[in-house]
Amino acid sequence: MPNALHLFTLGTIPVYANIWFALILGFLAMNQPGPGYSLAVVAAWSVSLLVHEFGHALVARRYGLQPQILLHGIGGLCFHEPISSDRKNAFIIAAGPGLEIAFGLLILALQKVVESAAPEMIYQAVDANRVMITPFGYLLEMTVYLSIIWGLINLIPLHPLDGGQLFRLFMRRKQRPAQAERTTHIVSIAFAVGGAAWGLSVNAWFVVIMALFLAYTNFEALNALGMANPALRKKKNEFADALVGDAEKAFADGDWYEAARLAHQVRDQANTPEKVQGRAFEIIVLANVELEYWDEAAGFVDHAPDTPAIRAARPKIEAGLEKQKAEGW
Secondary structure, eight states: OTTOEEEEEETTEEEEEOHHHHHHHHHHHHTSSSHHHHHHHHHHHHHHHHHHHHHHHHHHHHTTOOOEEEEETTEEEEEOOOOSOHHHHHHHHHHHHHHHHHHHHHHHHHHHHHHHHOGGGTEEESSSSOEEEOHHHHHHHHHHIIIIIHHHHTTSSOTTSHHHHHHHHHHHHHSOHHHHHHHHHHHHHHHHHHHHHHHHHTTOHHHHHHHHHHHHHHHHHHHHTTOOOHHHHHHHHHHHHHHHHHHHHHHHTTOHHHHHHHHHHHHTSTTOOHHHHHHHHHHHHHHHHHHTOHHHHHHHHTTSOOOHHHHHHHHHHHHHHHHHHHTTO
């Protein structure tokens, strides 16, 4: 991975970090009362973040997508190969904050046990009137805070946070791709502005800066959907036409996985002609019928055009869903 240092590989999942991650850790370490507390906050931040990214990566690896993790700035990214299923994509996205919150609850339970059995490990007396937290206690406290609180914040429907990505997937089930993108960014801007207002009310300037930055990125993404440049719009449409042509060829060759994957890429292209989008939805539905992925087929069939092939697929999908239900899937 360019401009990043390889830290280690766990199983088959490599982990990298860039200079911005090191600078953030250095800044956090410098603002602590002593070396032990500096090590505690660096460890808590790093471990909580790694647990989050490995939540994404382990599910992606389960689907054979060859994930890689990059630690950067105040967060991380899990890169993996494209996936053709929104359902699987949702599992990958949700696994990050899900595992992080579960880890935080586990550390919270450990913290309570230690406080009860050996409180001197958590607190130390400064003098007759003052007690302060130990570096080990601080490590537990920060790990709980970062894992649970930031895990929950990540579920806010604010793109590109995990919650925003899940909201985007949900809206793409309900609306056409371009409209779903607009809805996602509009809702994200509303949450970001609300977060900035809350940050101002409590003098949390870090929250204000991050919220305004996210509001700006979503505003820029919303503007980009307008595609005001005719030459750019033409180039984008030509790309979508080529993709749907490749998807049709893969479908004709019986490569259902590849057909669905390519058609999903077409679906992700905003502002492509409705006919091209409709053909992409049709391929997605028919490929999933061939694969007997009934949930996926059912999720997209209402977006597909009312062609003879789709009309023939509907009873198959209904029968497949009934069979799954009867078998307890």
